[in-house]
Amino acid sequence: MSTTAKQSTASTTREILIRRFKALLPAEQVLSSAEDLHPYECDGLSAYRKLPLAVVLPDTIEQVQKIVELCAELDVPVVARGAGTGLSGGALPHDQGVLLSLARFNRILQVDPQQRVARVQPGVRNLAISEAAAPFGLYYAPDPSSQIACSIGGNVAENAGGVHCLKYGLTVHNIQQLKVVTIDGELLTIGGSGLDAAGYDLLALMTGSEGMLGVIVEVTVKLLPKPERAQVILAAFDDVVNAGQAVGNIISAGIIPAGLEMMDKLAIQAAEDFVHAGYPVGAAAILLCELDGTNEEVSAHVYQVREILNQSGATEVRTADSEAERMNFWKGRKAAFPAVGRISPDYYCMDGTIPRKHLPEVLRKMADMSKEYDLPVANVFHAGDGNLHPLILYDANKPGELERTEEFGGKILELCVEVGGTITGEHGVGMEKINQMCVQFDALELTQFHAIKNALDPKGLLNPGKAVPTLHRCAEFGAMHVHHGELPFPELDRF
Amino acid sequence: MSTTAKQSTASTTREILIRRFKALLPAEQVLSSAEDLHPYECDGLSAYRKLPLAVVLPDTIEQVQKIVELCAELDVPVVARGAGTGLSGGALPHDQGVLLSLARFNRILQVDPQQRVARVQPGVRNLAISEAAAPFGLYYAPDPSSQIACSIGGNVAENAGGVHCLKYGLTVHNIQQLKVVTIDGELLTIGGSGLDAAGYDLLALMTGSEGMLGVIVEVTVKLLPKPERAQVILAAFDDVVNAGQAVGNIISAGIIPAGLEMMDKLAIQAAEDFVHAGYPVGAAAILLCELDGTNEEVSAHVYQVREILNQSGATEVRTADSEAERMNFWKGRKAAFPAVGRISPDYYCMDGTIPRKHLPEVLRKMADMSKEYDLPVANVFHAGDGNLHPLILYDANKPGELERTEEFGGKILELCVEVGGTITGEHGVGMEKINQMCVQFDALELTQFHAIKNALDPKGLLNPGKAVPTLHRCAEFGAMHVHHGELPFPELDRF
Numbered sequence: 001m002s003t004t005a006k007q008s009t010a011s012t013t014r015e016i017l018i019r020r021f022k023a024l025l026p027a028e029q030v031l032s033s034a035e036d037l038h039p040y041e042c043d044g045l046s047a048y049r050k051l052p053l054a055v056v057l058p059d060t061i062e063q064v065q066k067i068v069e070l071c072a073e074l075d076v077p078v079v080a081r082g083a084g085t086g087l088s089g090g091a092l093p094h095d096q097g098v099l100l101s102l103a104r105f106n107r108i109l110q111v112d113p114q115q116r117v118a119r120v121q122p123g124v125r126n127l128a129i130s131e132a133a134a135p136f137g138l139y140y141a142p143d144p145s146s147q148i149a150c151s152i153g154g155n156v157a158e159n160a161g162g163v164h165c166l167k168y169g170l171t172v173h174n175i176q177q178l179k180v181v182t183i184d185g186e187l188l189t190i191g192g193s194g195l196d197a198a199g200y201d202l203l204a205l206m207t208g209s210e211g212m213l214g215v216i217v218e219v220t221v222k223l224l225p226k227p228e229r230a231q232v233i234l235a236a237f238d239d240v241v242n243a244g245q246a247v248g249n250i251i252s253a254g255i256i257p258a259g260l261e262m263m264d265k266l267a268i269q270a271a272e273d274f275v276h277a278g279y280p281v282g283a284a285a286i287l288l289c290e291l292d293g294t295n296e297e298v299s300a301h302v303y304q305v306r307e308i309l310n311q312s313g314a315t316e317v318r319t320a321d322s323e324a325e326r327m328n329f330w331k332g333r334k335a336a337f338p339a340v341g342r343i344s345p346d347y348y349c350m351d352g353t354i355p356r357k358h359l360p361e362v363l364r365k366m367a368d369m370s371k372e373y374d375l376p377v378a379n380v381f382h383a384g385d386g387n388l389h390p391l392i393l394y395d396a397n398k399p400g401e402l403e404r405t406e407e408f409g410g411k412i413l414e415l416c417v418e419v420g421g422t423i424t425g426e427h428g429v430g431m432e433k434i435n436q437m438c439v440q441f442d443a444l445e446l447t448q449f450h451a452i453k454n455a456l457d458p459k460g461l462l463n464p465g466k467a468v469p470t471l472h473r474c475a476e477f478g479a480m481h482v483h484h485g486e487l488p489f490p491e492l493d494r495f
Numbered sequence: 496m497s498t499t500a501k502q503s504t505a506s507t508t509r510e511i512l513i514r515r516f517k518a519l520l521p522a523e524q525v526l527s528s529a530e531d532l533h534p535y536e537c538d539g540l541s542a543y544r545k546l547p548l549a550v551v552l553p554d555t556i557e558q559v560q561k562i563v564e565l566c567a568e569l570d571v572p573v574v575a576r577g578a579g580t581g582l583s584g585g586a587l588p589h590d591q592g593v594l595l596s597l598a599r600f601n602r603i604l605q606v607d608p609q610q611r612v613a614r615v616q617p618g619v620r621n622l623a624i625s626e627a628a629a630p631f632g633l634y635y636a637p638d639p640s641s642q643i644a645c646s647i648g649g650n651v652a653e654n655a656g657g658v659h660c661l662k663y664g665l666t667v668h669n670i671q672q673l674k675v676v677t678i679d680g681e682l683l684t685i686g687g688s689g690l691d692a693a694g695y696d697l698l699a700l701m702t703g704s705e706g707m708l709g710v711i712v713e714v715t716v717k718l719l720p721k722p723e724r725a726q727v728i729l730a731a732f733d734d735v736v737n738a739g740q741a742v743g744n745i746i747s748a749g750i751i752p753a754g755l756e757m758m759d760k761l762a763i764q765a766a767e768d769f770v771h772a773g774y775p776v777g778a779a780a781i782l783l784c785e786l787d788g789t790n791e792e793v794s795a796h797v798y799q800v801r802e803i804l805n806q807s808g809a810t811e812v813r814t815a816d817s818e819a820e821r822m823n824f825w826k827g828r829k830a831a832f833p834a835v836g837r838i839s840p841d842y843y844c845m846d847g848t849i850p851r852k853h854l855p856e857v858l859r860k861m862a863d864m865s866k867e868y869d870l871p872v873a874n875v876f877h878a879g880d881g882n883l884h885p886l887i888l889y890d891a892n893k894p895g896e897l898e899r900t901e902e903f904g905g906k907i908l909e910l911c912v913e914v915g916g917t918i919t920g921e922h923g924v925g926m927e928k929i930n931q932m933c934v935q936f937d938a939l940e941l942t943q944f945h946a947i948k949n950a951l952d953p954k955g956l957l958n959p960g961k962a963v964p965t966l967h968r969c970a971e972f973g974a975m976h977v978h979h980g981e982l983p984f985p986e987l988d989r990f
Contacts, residue, residue, distance in 0.1 A: 198932060367955075
């Protein structure tokens, strides 16, 4: 089809869509002017931008069902979007598709302190759940950095993490039930209130599936009792390798801290300049180790962790003795991203996970690559679970620098895979890491993913082009490990 | 086809199979005589018995791949079997199929204390993993009652639980990676060593899939550090409802015990008569509450739990002050099943899960049903996570009593669904609960399961007839909730 013919088909589809949407929804819930579409052109990964054919803002499950049914009828892609804070481009619109915003699904439907669950709509902000649960002494554990803004539906779609996931698990470990609209417009309830659920584990399958298997319209999250006490220790090191070793020593001692974070020299300096948290500027690395639990447990653990840090070669170990001091210790860590934003025109936040034991080696290799690519890297990350967040500093206005940054970022992810890790810790794959999926998985594994996708969305209309690359794309990327001399099930290689 | 024609085709298939298997495997690894097949005719659910066409005992992954490939080529069902201790008939042979025993896969391949994982073959016994990890101060947390005998591959297939799952989670929460042979004979590695994994969560999907999506040939389990101290409290109640309430009160106080078990009058009496643990005979119910962690934490929690138990109306609260006393407290609980076996010719162990808050109501209703069916019930169960194990006492030699027992058991599971629970806690669905799957799930939900099955095993050769009923079967059972007036995707209703 010629480009003009394609455009004209698209424009016809667009007109039909908008007309049909307007019959389903009040006028203010259907956006189609360029001006109205622009705010939706990207999510937190601003390097990719696209305009959808239309944006729809349903506020009932029935409306979502009808929207999806209509898209299926017209073979139009559907991209669901929560708060749009994702960092891997998972909510990037499809230029021939509809953006389905769940912003109006913002109600907390129930907080049940006895069952320790909250039933919420997908557009509810992560932090709002903990706020609603606070009067009962409860909270929702996963805490992405964006928790003040990100919505729970997106958290589920990306299987989001956060500082406290080391002890309390990822989103998948903290939800109990989902209501999902399938591509046929059917409303499916998965999971349940029991410990185990019969049948295949669709709850885990849906979590982290990046909007490719269904549209989440309700989430029941588990709530945890607020720990009696939380205390944080700050340790400085004059060598990143020692800091990495200390992380292993704490975990090997059988202690699971509530959070165990590392910042390197560049990150410490940037954070200190920005928020003046009193960090030991000049240290090669700091660790922040938070311990929570009963009073007795925390006292015992604080003592033990201080010992371990000293034995691991810490040059300084401080314990926050008041809640004000604890907040101050965290202030620098929490401000680290914007702080790095102050010292560089642009930065690119990577997200990969490695087995903890490879921390020293990977940090060293990243430092070498930083020199090779002539791009500084600041490290601020969840050391306890080996979840790296290297921030590559660059200037998008310098020709070629964005491309060099993206290549460097890709190499970091490949290094994670090389040492037995994965290309995502908590940000998902989205558009950003789709090529690295070809490094992480072989053709057989990708084929299983495609078979699952085919089972639940045979026409491939839900968030196409994200998260799981086609075998064809991998072959082009040059990373396809072809199995037994041929691509298996080539008929599935269309998503 | 006439019965005779069917038998002759089966016998031809059988001959071909056995000839081909003997070309693949040493003679002693292919069993085909009636005498050799008999030990495999059932698993722990002895009410169902079937002989397979042949039993194969591979000892390498390559052999498993070739066996499965051959079965796929000849359209012959394959049922994988570990130690055969399962209680829902998941490893029941298929009378037109091959039983693939993983008994020879009994090696612990690696214990890595730094990464806190063990890589083991699927036939390794659950307890053997903890024994191998003990020198490093580590253990594998899920502890089904059968842990001395059951194998880890079966634990994964059934997503097994145990006393300690309240605090430490089910099998799915304690494994990291699986190697699986697909129905095409391909070797697939799923999961990884990082916190999160990119792509759909096939690890969770495979766990609990009861051998219907692939054959597990290697398992990497997570290991936990042994807690510094464990202490158990025994509380007696003169009313089951108070005991149920106490469970809720402990959990609501923000305490997660390592185990929280309940036994009722009949179970207490039977256990005491058998092992003389010193239980308070005559009590309506006892609770056993185990607390573990650091010394300080356990001391604080023991104090707090004793207070709660007293306030909840316990008539007696005892704390085990030595390890010998702790083992003694547990002795009665651990011997409860054989103890009930001594007082009744037969018993049927049920397994369902309910939201904790419905415990008192469900216990009361079961007592009513017990009168109605004229069959005594002993209750011994994981109260903390609402996982019931009612033991229905009956005599298989009395005409009609087995049928009445099965009907009563089915009603208990339906009651679990009615109050928002599930028909399995940790035993799986297998053959036993396949009709109740129709009560738990509607046609749309079952259709999603069939779509997943179709994606990974399109010919339905892996453990057919288990875990997920056909829509047809549900319609016959009279429990199909027909959606929009018709069965969706009838073409998928063939597994």
